[in-house]
Amino acid sequence: KQEVTQIPAALSVPEGENLVLNCSFTDSAIYNLQWFRQDPGKGLTSLLLIQSSQREQTSGRLNASLDKSSGRSTLYIAASQPGDSATYLCAVRPGDDKIIFGKGTRLHILP
Amino acid sequence: DAGVIQSPRHEVTEMGQEVTLRCKLISGHNSLFWYRQTMMRGLELLIYFNNNVPIDDSGMPEDRFSAKMPNASFSTLKIQPSEPRDSAVYFCASRPETMNTEAFFGQGTRLTVV
Numbered sequence: 001k002q003e004v005t006q007i008p009a010a011l012s013v014p015e016g017e018n019l020v021l022n023c024s025f026t027d028s029a030i031y032n033l034q035w036f037r038q039d040p041g042k043g044l045t046s047l048l049l050i051q052s053s054q055r056e057q058t059s060g061r062l063n064a065s066l067d068k069s070s071g072r073s074t075l076y077i078a079a080s081q082p083g084d085s086a087t088y089l090c091a092v093r094p095g096d097d098k099i100i101f102g103k104g105t106r107l108h109i110l111p
Numbered sequence: 112d113a114g115v116i117q118s119p120r121h122e123v124t125e126m127g128q129e130v131t132l133r134c135k136l137i138s139g140h141n142s143l144f145w146y147r148q149t150m151m152r153g154l155e156l157l158i159y160f161n162n163n164v165p166i167d168d169s170g171m172p173e174d175r176f177s178a179k180m181p182n183a184s185f186s187t188l189k190i191q192p193s194e195p196r197d198s199a200v201y202f203c204a205s206r207p208e209t210m211n212t213e214a215f216f217g218q219g220t221r222l223t224v225v
Contacts, residue, residue: 034213034214036216041221042218042219043202043216043217043218043219044202044204044216045216046213046214046215046216049212049213089154091214096166096167097142097159097161097166097167098156098159098167099144099156099204099214100156101146101153101154102153103153103154104153
């Protein structure tokens with residue numbers, strides 16, 4: 001059974017710092033991995049999608065990497081801003097059509 | 112496209128009442144997912160459909176929950192009778208059928224059962 005774990009559960013960093021959020025999954029047989037952002041009381045916004053054949057994807061200050069063989073992904077945020085404060089969720093698509101989520105990392109950027 | 116649209120955004124109901132949550136998919140999307148989100152358990156997949164057909168409902172907590180897709184663009188999730196432990200945020204998401212594509216989520220319905 002595929003399980004997705006995100007560490008840490010919560011993180012506070014001063015504005016301007018670079019940071020890394022971690023995601024691990026137990027079964028390396030995935031089609032893709034997707035990072036989402038969720039603001040309080042809101043829905044999920046897709047940030048980046050990495051195909052199983054890819055190693056990384058970049059969008060602006062965000063860079064997501066994927067090491068499928070070791071079951072790990074990281075989301076790197078450069079030059080963090082207070083507006084980056086949110087919960088970041090990692091989700092994998094295993095061999096079937098499901099999407100399995102981690103419990104997220106709550107990020108707080110200190111002004 | 113306006114994205115995945117859920118209604119209502121908030122629902123407060125008394126224990127024992129029937130609750131119906133609604134979801135309109137993005138046009139052209141073939142897969143539909145219903146999730147429940149709580150602080151304790153995070154996002155749990157309840158059920159998903161491909162081309163209007165339920166594929167996996169193993170996440171549906173019990174018989175009080177049912178989901179339907181009467182057509183390719185619309186789905187409902189019904190809870191009858193509702194209980195306080197059903198209080199959560201319910202999300203639906205849709206995705207095109209092609210293999211490596213993003214899923215798009217609605218804004219969610221916050222359900223409170225008192």
